[in-house]
Every structure is written in C-alpha cells, then in structure tokens.
C-alpha cells in the first residue's frame with residue numbers, strides 16, 4: 001500500500017513537470033522553424049540585392065526588408081519576432097535586459113567552444129503575473145556580412161550607413177563572431 005502511495009505521488013508530481021517540459025520543447029521547435037523562415041527570406045533578399053546593385057543597394061534590404069519580414073512573421077504568429085545584438089546598427093534593435101543577459105551567455109558559451117550555428121536558448125518567464133515564452137537563436141557572422149559589419153567596410157558604404165544610422169555600433173565583427181540573435185516572445 002505504501003509502495004502504491006509512493007508511486008502515485010511520484011507520478012502526480014512528475015507528470016506536470018514532464019508536460020511543462022514538453023510544452024517548452026514544442027514552443028522551442030516552432031520558434032526554430034520561424035527563425036529559419038526569417039533567415040531564409042532575408043538571405044534570399046540580401047543575396048538578390050547584392051547581385052543586382054551591390055552592397056549599397058543591399059543596405060535598403062536590411063533597412064526596410066528585415067523589419068518588414070519581422071513584422072509579417074510577428075503578425076502571422078501573434079508573437080514578437082525580431083533581431084537584436086550587443087552592438088546594434090539600429091538602436092531600435094537594442095536588447096532588453098533579458099535579451100542582453102542571453103547574448104552575454106551566448107558569448108560565454110562560444111568562448112567555451114560551442115558552435116554558434118546551433119546556439120539557442122528558451123525560457124518560460126513571468127512578468128506582472130503573466131507567463132511568456134522567450135526564445136533566442138544566435139546569428140553567426142558569415143563572409144557576406146563582413147562587407148557591412150566587418151573591419152574594412154568600404155568608405156562609400158560607411159558614408160551611407162552613417163547617414164541612416166548615425167549611432168551605428170555594428171562594425172568590427174570577424175568571421176564566426178556572434179553578430180546578434182533572433183529573438184521571439186510568445187504569450188504562454
């Protein structure tokens with residue numbers, strides 16, 4: 001009888017724990033899928049713009065198309081979908097406290113040898129009594145990114161960037177650096 005009681009108790013305590021974990025991993029999977037769409041669409045647009053008019057033309061893609069893709073995905077899923085970074089070009093992309101904490105954690109994980117490509121983090125949080133799911137996925141700096149975010153950005157590009165973003169901090173990145181992260185907030 002006592003054994004039965006203990007087993008029941010373990011089950012009762014364990015099941016909500018397992019289902020909470022399941023919910024977290026389901027939301028994580030779906031967020032990864034949405035981030036993939038974001039990345040795919042942006043990469044496509046960026047590559048086309050670079051081919052047709054060079055980096056100067058592609059600045060408009062980053063300036064207008066990236067926020068538009070983010071907005072469309074946010075509207076489609078009813079979440080907030082965006083990009084952020086510890087060193088932003090557009091101050092509107094600056095991280096909040098939670099995002100800055102995760103970006104710093106990503107830097108630490110990278111310094112311990114973790115692959116940036118698959119680096120992600122999910123958490124269920126509570127703000128003013130409401131529960132939210134938050135997700136971030138690191139964005140590695142690739143070769144093509146260096147043209148606008150690297151150490152040797154062409155002077156005419158720098159001029160155009162400075163014109164639109166006088167407070168630009170997003171240069172000096174090297175291949176493989178964490179350029180920033182995709183960030184998602186969902187109401188639970």
Ligand code: HEC
Nearest residue numbers: 055058059062063083085088089090093145148170179180
């Ligand atoms: C043609 C120039 C250009 C190229 C190439 C480029 N970016 Fe950007 N990037 C920009 C501009 C302009 C912004 C500001 C967009 C905005 O206003 O939201 C930006 C913003 C970002 C942001 C949002 C955070 C911030 O700094 O405001 C991330 C993350 C980012 N870029 C990553 C990348 C990655 C990764 C690559 C390579 C795959 C890349 N960029 C290639 C010009 C570029």
